[in-house]
Amino acid sequence: xxxxxxxxxxxxxxxxxxxxxxxxxxxxxxxxxxxxxxxxxxxxxxxxxxxxxxxxxxxxxxxxxxxxxxxxxxxxxxxxxxxxxxxxxxxxxxxxxxxxxxxxxxxxxxxxxxx
Amino acid sequence: xxxxxxxxxxxxxxxxxxxxxxxxxxxxxxxxxxxxxxxxxxxxxxxxxxxxxxxxxxxxxxxxxxxxxxxxxxxxxxxxxxxxxxxxxxxxxxxxxxxxxxxxxxxxxxxxxxx
Numbered sequence: 001x002x003x004x005x006x007x008x009x010x011x012x013x014x015x016x017x018x019x020x021x022x023x024x025x026x027x028x029x030x031x032x033x034x035x036x037x038x039x040x041x042x043x044x045x046x047x048x049x050x051x052x053x054x055x056x057x058x059x060x061x062x063x064x065x066x067x068x069x070x071x072x073x074x075x076x077x078x079x080x081x082x083x084x085x086x087x088x089x090x091x092x093x094x095x096x097x098x099x100x101x102x103x104x105x106x107x108x109x110x111x112x113x114x115x
Numbered sequence: 116x117x118x119x120x121x122x123x124x125x126x127x128x129x130x131x132x133x134x135x136x137x138x139x140x141x142x143x144x145x146x147x148x149x150x151x152x153x154x155x156x157x158x159x160x161x162x163x164x165x166x167x168x169x170x171x172x173x174x175x176x177x178x179x180x181x182x183x184x185x186x187x188x189x190x191x192x193x194x195x196x197x198x199x200x201x202x203x204x205x206x207x208x209x210x211x212x213x214x215x216x217x218x219x220x221x222x223x224x225x226x227x228x229x230x
Contacts, residue, residue: 034218043223099165102160103217106157108158
């Protein structure tokens with residue numbers, strides 16, 4: 001079955017510390033991969049996406065993610081977290097072909113940032 | 116350009132009443148999605164429209180839920196005989212459809228409260 005797993009439901013880091021949010025997927029073929037962020041009271045915003053090419057992708061707000069095909073993972077990273085990064089983060093994957101382009105979503109990781 | 120818009124932003128209703136939620140996708144986007152997000156939870160897929168194809172209704176939780184879309188424009192999500200467990204934020208997203216990566220753009224959501 002197709003699925004996306006975000007193993008960490010909640011993570012707390014100190015401001016200035018590095019961050020890694022994990023995402024693993026189960027899919028028939030290499031999908032498109034996305035990370036979205038939902039800040040408190042805000043809508044969902046795309047952070048970054050992987051389609052092809054370089055497996056290390058850069059996104060907005062200083063985030064990056066690395067696609068590892070052998071591990072079926074697409075982990076999100078940031079070298080130094082800011083208090084404003086406190087939010088809910090969702091990983092999603094979607095098909096490259098076919099007539100149904102519905103995304104499969106993880107359940108999200110809630111990030112808290114200590115001052 | 117204009118993003119995805121949703122109305123109303125907030126809706127309070129009494130148990131047993133019907134409600135209609137509206138979504139205006141980004142112009143030219145052929146795909147439209149409805150999601151439900153309960154407080155502190157992830158995204159729950161409800162329904163997906165792709166052009167003139169039959170919609171993917173696999174996520175609708177009961178026959179009280181239905182949605183329509185006129186061509187490639189506005190969509191309405193209708194919940195009949197609302198129940199307290201229907202209280203949630205209802206999110207709409209649109210994407211450019213089958214051509215290329217299916218990145219979804221989200222609206223601000225409608226917060227539904229059933230008393």
